[in-house]
Amino acid sequence: MTGPESxxxxxxxxxxxxxxxxxxxxxxxxxxQRATRDSDPAGLDGLYYATIAFMVAITxxxxxxxxLERRWPVVPLVTAVFVLxxxxxxxxxxxxxxxxxxxxxxxxxxxxxxxxxxxxxxxFLKAVFGEAFAxxxxxxxxxxxxxxxxxxxxxxxNELTRALLSTDDWTTFKTIGLPVLTxxxxxxxxxxxxxxxxxxxxxxx
Numbered sequence: 001m002t003g004p005e006s007x008x009x010x011x012x013x014x015x016x017x018x019x020x021x022x023x024x025x026x027x028x029x030x031x032x033q034r035a036t037r038d039s040d041p042a043g044l045d046g047l048y049y050a051t052i053a054f055m056v057a058i059t060x061x062x063x064x065x066x067x068l069e070r071r072w073p074v075v076p077l078v079t080a081v082f083v084l085x086x087x088x089x090x091x092x093x094x095x096x097x098x099x100x101x102x103x104x105x106x107x108x109x110x111x112x113x114x115x116x117x118x119x120x121x122x123x124f125l126k127a128v129f130g131e132a133f134a135x136x137x138x139x140x141x142x143x144x145x146x147x148x149x150x151x152x153x154x155x156x157x158n159e160l161t162r163a164l165l166s167t168d169d170w171t172t173f174k175t176i177g178l179p180v181l182t183x184x185x186x187x188x189x190x191x192x193x194x195x196x197x198x199x200x201x202x203x204x205x
Contacts, residue, residue: 013059017068018031021061021062021064021065022104023179024060025054025057025058025061025083026174026175026179027175028053028054028055028056028057029050029051029054029057029173029174029175030050030129030172030175030176031172032046032049032050032052032053032054032169033046033049033050033167033168033171034046034171035049035169036048036049036184037049037070037167042091042094043063043094043115044090044094044167045097045098045166045167045168046167047100047167047171048094049092049170050092050189051087051091051099052087052091054083054099054187055083055084055087055088056057058076058079058083058084059079059080059084061076061080062076062077073076074128075110078106078109078110079106081205082102082105082106082109083102085101086098086101086105087099090174096167098120100158100162100170101162103116103154103155103158103174103178104155104158104162105134105157107152107154108151108152108155110147110151111146111147111148111151111155111169114144114147114148114151115148117144118141118144118145118148118163123140123141123144124144125140125147126140127142131203133197134197134198134199135136135176135193135196135197135198135199136196138196139193139195139197140196142192142196143189143192143193143196145199146189150185154178157181158174161173161174172204183192
């Protein structure tokens, strides 16, 4: 007998492929920016070609995730839409402000969505991660609050770095620093997840 759970397992990509899908666009952006910073026709320190490469890579990434998992990945899809919009404006107006502003807008959007749901008693993270984590109601509420704070922190960090750092340093922070910080943030959630974990009937017996 095959149910939805077994079907999802059958179409789930391998860990290495998942890493390639998730981080491939960032790696592409970083490598292209570094390789073209001295030959950028728009004088954007490599962001002209890097933006083009990023738009292509993230579109391919979302498409690959859709084919492999047979569903649209919500967060990457929303991110891809903003990359295409802000990247398009960067290329059209030849202004780095738009592609550098994209992380701020996306993180504020995610924080706003989670906060709005939280105020209305709707925990969107539970809908997204409910199959992976069995938590009590208080656990989902606290996790949601943590993510709201985290997305707001990312927005502030991006504003500071884009205002204070060079394009090379901002690119390094975006593609290397932020993933490392995000990994550390996820590790800090471990004790909270364990504390609010709901045991199954088999675990209790």
